[in-house]
Every structure is written in C-alpha cells, then in structure tokens.
Amino acid sequence: MPVPLTVAAVEALRAQTPGVKHTTHFNHAGSSLPSEATLEAMRAHLWREATSGPMEAGVAAREQIEQARTLASRLLNARPAEIALTTGNSPAWGGAFAALGTWRPGDRILVARHEWGGNLATMRLTAQRAGASIEAIPSDDSGAVDPQALEAMLDERVRLIALTWMPANGGLINPAAAIGHVARRHGIAYFIDAAQSAGQLPIDVTQVGCDVLTSVGRKALRGPRGTGLLYVRQDFLPRLTPAFVDTYSAPLDTNGEPVLRDDAARLEPSELAPALRCGLANALQEALDIGLDNIRARIDDIAQTLRTELAQIDGVTVLDQGRERSGLVSFNVAGQEAAAVQRTLAAQGVSIGSNGVAYTPFDMNARGLDTIARASVSYLTTTAEIDTLLDRVRGLIR
C-alpha cells in the first residue's frame, strides 16, 4: 500500500541508495541513482550468468526478466502485450517511427515546440527523403503546446502528431491528454516521448489517448542505463511493420515466411541484457510500491522550493515555463555559460546538467536561448541538498 513520502520515508529510501552518500545529485533527468536492491538484482543475474552460463541463466530467470514488461504495463495502465522493452528512448521512438512505413510528398508531421532533438533528427531524415514537412505547433502564453492551435493546423495530409510530454530543457509539462483528444477526434497517429515523465507522474495511456509512448529506465524510474520502454496501443499495432526483424520478432514458418509477432514485442530485438531487465523490474516495482501520486507530489514540492530559492539569487534567472511543472529546473547565471556552471559545480561534488540548442531546437530558438543549466530533482532530494546547491550557485556569483 503506497505511503506518503514523509521526511522519514525519504530518509529510509536514501538509506537504501548508496549514491546519495557520495554525490549531491541534481541530474536525475540525465540519469538517477539506483537503489541497493536494483543493483543487487543486476549483480545476482550477472553471477548466475558467470556460474551457470549466460544462455542457461537467461532461461532460468525468464520469469524475473519478463516481470519488467508486466510492471511497465502496470505503470502505464496498459496490457503486457502492448509493451516492448528496448535499450533507451531513441530506439523505442525511432523503431516505432520507422515502422510507420512509407512517407509521401506533402505528408505533414506536427510537433510541439519542445520535441526532443533526436526524434526531430529521425523525422527529418525521413521527411527530407520523402518531401514531407515537419511543422511546430504554436505554444500558448505559458509556453505549453496549444491544443486549439493544433486543431487549426489539421488537414487530411497530417499523418503524425508528436509530443514531448516533459521537455528536456525545463520544468514545463505539456497537456498530453488535451492533445490526445484532438488526435483521437481526427484519427491521426499520436506519439508521446515520455522519457522524462515515466516515474515522475501517474500515466494512464488510455486517458492520454496516445498510439505510441516511449520512455527510459534510467531517469525518474531509477532503473539501469541501457533500458527503455515502448508502449503501442493494441489496435494501432497492425499499422507498424518493423524496419527490420529477427528470429524473435518475426520467426520463419515452415515455408520460410516471416511471421510477425502479434504483440508490441514485434519491435523488440531478440538479444537483450537480462541483468539490466532484472534491475529495471526492481526499479519499476519500487516506483509502484511508493506510488506515482506520492512521487509526483514530492517532486512538485521540492522542485518548487528550488525554483523559488534560485530565483531569489541576484544574477540567476529561472527559465521554466508552463503552468504545471516537473522536477526539471532550468536557469542561467548571468555572464556564465551553462556548461561552465556545470563544470564548476561538478568540481565541488554537485552534479547538474546543461543543454544546448540541439536537444530542443524549436523551443530554444523560439525563446532566443543558446544554453540552459538544469538542476533536476528526484523524490530522494532533500532540503539539505538544495541548500548545498544554492550555496554553490551563490559562490559562482560572488
């Protein structure tokens, strides 16, 4: 039964997280710190591989490995058959996009201004070859994507709407369900990049109305690097033909014909890292045990505290937009490159991120930003850690 994240509950979770003793981590949006139990799940499987043989260990641990799919489906309110497990967000997103098939001249893709640069690069390569266009949907006065502006752009040539739910360059949360309503009403394919969202807020794919949703294990979920999730709505699956297949996603029948799997795993490679899957399963279980409502409430609270305090430092500008905010806090220090701020803080044992234009080009260009410093919190973040960060940032200005 989920329990609220009181100070005592957070302390108990920190006591089971080795990393917090070694680093002041404000780069949870880059990759978070795993629990001891998640590390142990991976270690245990590597040991099984070393002692029984990797293939044999994989067979013996099949149930545990498959747990990640079941738990991911629970996290998203989906069915296990609607989940493929990948090595990151980009393989999930790119795999689903490539499976959409041929694009024609004049086809249109509409994206929110905050679309992840890797997804844009993937779309551009295809669009340029085919003569299709990629257009940014205007934002409202808060900076969030505007569902009415989207509606006004639609015609029969729009084949895809793509949204990055929580942008990489700041605290804004886009109205994913409102965009989903428009996409559903018009029967247009709708992809969501939830790389920053899964593990930060409750997600119900049936309520959001997306056809495809992608995420990663290493960020808010505190799973291992090299893990990712791909949700494909069951009724949408027949529209996806993978760009390539293997003996798992499309085994050959007795006539030598490939038979595509009838679940989302048709987009999953046969080769996998079982130890990472075991770690991911543990991390997913932990997030579900804590409860996504509890996680959301705690992150919102702690990020808001950080924003308010940062904004009070002379020479610091907090850059977050949107009415609803995530655990990503973006800011700049007057006269200092964000990468230099990141380096200086790192030398003092405080990790933050810094982003340039390439990660979120439409949004950075629209706002005239070259770089942003990014301090991202987790439910593990304490007020003492915030005080340390603020102290180091003040030190940059003196």
Ligand SMILES: Cc1ncc(COP(=O)(O)O)c(C=O)c1O
């Ligand atoms: C919104 C968003 N999408 C996609 C990615 C890329 O994820 P991956 O490196 O797993 O492909 C990131 C990484 O930070 C991100 O913030």
